[in-house]
Amino acid sequence: MVKRIITALILAGIAIPCVAMQGVAFDILVLAFMLVAIYETVHLFHGQWHIASRIVMALAIAGACIAPYLEFSLMILAIVSALVMIFDANVKPSQIGITVLNGIIFTLAIGTITFFGDGTMYGVGGFMYFFIFLASLLCDTGAYFVGILCGKHKLCERLSPKKTIEGAIGGFVVGCGGSLLFGYIASQINGIAFNWDMFVLLSVVLPLLSMIGDLYFSAIKREVGIKDFGTIFPGHGGVLDRIDGLLFALGASAPLVMGYLMLLL
Secondary structure (H helix, E strand, O other), X not given: OHHHHHHHHHHHHHHHHHHHHOHHHHHHHHHHHHHHHHHHHHHHHOOOOOHHHHHHHHHHHHHHHHOOOHHHHHHHHHHHHHHHHHHOOOOOHHHHHHHHHXXXXXXXXXXXXHHOOOOOOOOHHHHHHHHHHHHXXXXXXXXXXXXXXXXXXXXXXXXXXXXXXXXXXXXXXXHXXXXXXXXXXXXXXXXXXXXXXXXXXXXXXXXXXXXXXXXXXXXXHHHHOOOOOOOOEOOOEOHHHHHHHHHHHHHHHHHHHHHHHHHHO
16 A cells, blocks of 8 residues: 555656646656557567567557547558458457557547647646546545445446445545536636536546546456556556556547537537
């Protein structure tokens, strides 16, 4: 527990200033996390896939993340994954499915970061990044502590034996309420227009997606037979262990905001 808390404090000490300052520091942070996440994804099958297959899929996911349009990203992932399955007899459909789905999730997350731009903490970009981050983090933290205090009924024992229904409800309430409160206070301080309809929608949906992301990556670990995706963060595991729920929340944020804005037109 002590190691986990220390690691979390160090990560917060690095991430918060980078998100607040934006610019090169933020870009480097995002790049580092994405590269490690891609590595952890293709490394899942290091004992089975040919090294060339892992390198090619890693490049395909990276290419999908920086492609200008989602259609290009999907095209890259579809074509490259098909070629890998054709030429590497060790690649199973279920394995390529996991790899491609992770690639799509990474692409959507990067899309949200690009969508909100690189505004400073006092602009829309930094404000939205903190909002999304808190919706996921508070949900995870609330679920953990509520689950410890009063968790009795298992949520999905097959994937995550320690998660409880009570913890999930507590996480949702904390994530929803905390992110909405932050959004309102931060918008008033920084003079940003606060749209109640849109932020209530995000505050409700993002914690739910964060929990889905957590369980999705737990399912992958169960399928592959590993405890953690990596060891880069002591007490937490790998990058994907730390940002599993955040990736889903990020990936959905831009589409939700764009959909909401389109309804207003």
